[in-house]
Amino acid sequence: MYRIRLQLPQGRSCGYQNLDLLHDALVNAWIAAGATPQMIIGVQALPWNFASLGNHHDSGNRVHTLVVSAGHPDLVRYLAAMNPADVYKIRVQTREEVNFSQASIQVDPDPVAGNQGRLEVLLLSPLAIRRRTGKRRWYTDMNDAPLAGAINSRLSRMAGRPVNLKVIPDCLYLRANPRHSVLVHLKRFANGKTSFVIGMSTPLTLVGSDDDLRLAWYTGLGEKTRNGFGCIGLLEKGVGR
Numbered sequence: 001m002y003r004i005r006l007q008l009p010q011g012r013s014c015g016y017q018n019l020d021l022l023h024d025a026l027v028n029a030w031i032a033a034g035a036t037p038q039m040i041i042g043v044q045a046l047p048w049n050f051a052s053l054g055n056h057h058d059s060g061n062r063v064h065t066l067v068v069s070a071g072h073p074d075l076v077r078y079l080a081a082m083n084p085a086d087v088y089k090i091r092v093q094t095r096e097e098v099n100f101s102q103a104s105i106q107v108d109p110d111p112v113a114g115n116q117g118r119l120e121v122l123l124l125s126p127l128a129i130r131r132r133t134g135k136r137r138w139y140t141d142m143n144d145a146p147l148a149g150a151i152n153s154r155l156s157r158m159a160g161r162p163v164n165l166k167v168i169p170d171c172l173y174l175r176a177n178p179r180h181s182v183l184v185h186l187k188r189f190a191n192g193k194t195s196f197v198i199g200m201s202t203p204l205t206l207v208g209s210d211d212d213l214r215l216a217w218y219t220g221l222g223e224k225t226r227n228g229f230g231c232i233g234l235l236e237k238g239v240g241r
Contacts, residue, residue: 001076014064016060017185047225117209118205123203125199128229
């Protein structure tokens with residue numbers, strides 16, 4: 001497993017409206033590095049994860065850093081060979097352009113030390129957990145969401161083995177921030193309609209085996225991880241630039 005940060009020079013950033021523009025730019029880079037489309041997109045795609053760091057607003061977003069993880073051994077060599085110049089996508093209709101050709105690459109070290117059994121993390125990108133019943137599609141409150149069940153179920157499917165993480169949200173943060181949901185615009189269609197996901201954001205404590213913690217770090221938590229959700233970072237280090 002492997003994880004990098006693609007960081008633009010100080011003061012530089014790219015603007016975008018919908019998250020799919022960043023996803024498509026990274027897909028271009030994966031394929032340019034040698035990965036097949038089937039590895040990266042579609043129902044049979046291997047687990048990978050990303051987060052965009054910058055300013056996020058309904059009126060428009062700016063990204064200066066992309067955190068990208070390979071959550072499967074078969075993807076590691078392609079991520080290690082990724083060229084920032086290939087992280088590129090232009091949308092002519094809206095004049096949006098993602099261009100990371102000037103970005104530097106930093107390797108994120110593995111944070112899971114031997115037998116430590118826990119990680120204090122924050123969400124670099126919102127955690128998305130789908131409701132199975134009712135009219136509302138996504139959970140918007142950490143207090144109501146089946147965190148451990150949903151997270152372990154998806155990680156178990158991806159790993160092909162049982163995963164048993166204990167997931168503890170920061171109760172003081174939730175008390176101070178009862179509204180901790182984040183609406184993320186995913187895509188605008190040709191007919192003008194848009195799709196979105198509502199995720200949640202709060203510090204978490206993950207408790208479990210080193211293998212399970214490492215899987216969560218490199219694969220992400222919850223759903224739509226390949227689309228830019230559920231990427232975690234160390235709480236002690238903060239978001240970073």
